[in-house]
Each structure stands twice: as C-alpha cells, then as structure tokens.
Amino acid sequence: MIKGDRVSLRLLEKRDVGYLHAWLIDPDFIGPYEAPHHVTEQELEKTYLRLTDERWWFILKQSRTRVGFLTNRLREYGQEIKLYITPEERGNGYASEAVKLIVDHLFLNQAIQRVQAVTSIENTAMCRVLNKNRFISEGIIRRNRFHKGTWKNSSLYSLIRPEWNDPTRTPTRKYYTNEYPSGPWSRALHEKITGKPFDENEFRKTFEQA
DSSP: OEEOSSEEEEEOOGGGHHHHHHHHTOHHHHOTTSOOOOOOHHHHHHHHHTOSSEEEEEEEETTOOEEEEEEEEEETTEEEEEEEEOGGGTTSSHHHHHHHHHHHHHHHHSOOSEEEEEEETTOHHHHHHHHHTTOEEEEEEEEEEEETTEEEEEEEEEEEHHHHTOTTSOOSSOOOBSSSTTSTTBHHHHHHHHSSOOOHHHHHHHHSOO
C-alpha cells in the first residue's frame, strides 16, 4: 500500500480481477478517448497472472472505496504510467495525487531515469494532471491509435529524474530513504531541514498513522 493524503494505491490481487473487468468493459469508465477492452474475465485473469514488468493498482479513497485504476509498465528507458478514474469521482483531484504517489514510488525504488505517459491530445483533463505533476510535453505521437473509425494522435509527456529530484519539490507523503541522499525524501535532507537526527520511530508516529 502506498499512502497519500487523500488517496492510496493498492496492488491488485487475483480476487480483484472480476471487479477490474467490470470497469474495463464499461465505456463510461474508459471514457471517450479510447475503446473499452474487449476481453473476457478469464482472459484478463490470465494476463494478470503473467504480469512480470507491469503492476496494476487500485486507487482508493480514505474510506477504502475504489475510485480508479492505475498501471505502471517497465520500458527500456524507464516506466510508463496510465490511469483511469471512475466517472462519478472525476474532478476531485484524485488522479493528480495518484500520479504523484506512483512517480515518487518509482523514482525512490528503481534506478530509472524517466517516467512517461501517453494520452489523447483531446484528453485535456489528463494533460492538466500531468502538467500539475511537472511532466513536460515532448510532442505529438502521430496516428498511433485507431478509435471510432479514425486514426488519432496522442501527446507524450515525461518527468526525468533531475526534475523530480529538485529539492524545492514538495513531496505528497514524507517517507524517507537512504537510497538517493540528495532526493527530496532522503534522510540526509530530512536531518538538514530539521537540524536533528532522523528518528524512525518518531517518523512513523508522525507520518504513518493516516
């Protein structure tokens, strides 16, 4: 579980596949920019069981209600993310925080240089979410998907490690690591800011009760 202030990310388990399947075949959940997934629940379960370089997450509110689905997939150059929010929960800021959580998790735990996302150029809401998380638009991927009888263009966004590692960036959730001493959540930076040694027990009481 990756905890944030308003949402958390929980890895899917086999028992969740049926719930996810109902979402992925629903046009309202997928939205107007891509087609629903034409897959049976059994096929989706087989895909889930074969996952190696990809992780599937539910986006949960504090009440543990599922409000979305997020994936991260390993690429040669880093990770690629994709997410959906349920129609009734769109516009509440959950997508923005979910992106922050997964980006921080990936950069903290993997030696990758970039996280990227590809979205429809018409999906202005997702473009705003990525811009809010300091992703940079790298340009247009021309005619890369076929939808509603027409070839469509997509926008490519990325965040690279030096930009994420900017110490002026405000983290979503303060958990600290020794892996990247100059990173925004490093224990060395915590000690520099507070002027006292990092205390694991005190930190847990302060930040991990939510």
